[in-house]
Amino acid sequence: MSAAVDDDLWSAIGDPIRRTMIDLLLAGGPGTATSLSERLPVTRQAVSKHLAVLDRVGLVHATPAGRERHYQVDEAQLGRAVAQLSAVGATWDARLRRIKRIAEAIERNRTTDNQGE
């Protein structure tokens, strides 16, 4: 449990539409709510809301461009989100290795005890 998990960050990236938006922004470079909505099955208004969620947790940054805002992915923050999840998996690996070590030590002791009788 020592791995700190940032719930807001994870739930921001947990939505499939938002992940697709990140994907599109990474592939095509900075985009606007309008340009993203043209490639997604949701309205421009919905895209704007999703962008606001991503912005709030630092996964995207906005630059004003005329009447719209250009959004681009903060790849360092994205990497941080992935690193957090990797940490969760890694901590289970460590726990399971400890379970293995403890169980095998008990088993060895038991076998030795039985042989001694």
Add this chain to the structure above:
Amino acid sequence: MELGSIERDIHVDASPEVVFEVISRPEHMREWWPDEARFEPVAGAAGELLWRDEQTGETMTVALAVVEADPPKRFSFRWCYTEPDRVGQSLLVTFDLTPAGAGTDIRMTETGFREMGWEIALLEEQYKDHVSGWDHYIPALGRYVARLAATS
């Protein structure tokens, strides 16, 4: 691969009975996980896991509830509840034990990430397994994970 879950397999050279005790008894669990564990290893039992921060002296308590205790085959529990008193969403950890030769195969599954909006679990699995899709996403992630790994 199930969405929103972490799965791990490990073989242990010990009988399922021994392995079951190690994963389900608080006095063993605190040797492999929290600093202290308080629960009865029976279905429906409520308990706590405790971690102490040696620097600040603070104790973090995490609620747990035993879901299934079926020796020597399965032990499962919920933790990381989103609300106090073990309500709301949570993570479900399941240990399935299968005899394998003189030893035991353990399959650990932690699910609930999807329900908690932690669908990035899926992302990590795909990243690791090189499953297709995320074709544009993965290279960018790879660069940053590599950089993080290099600096940590």
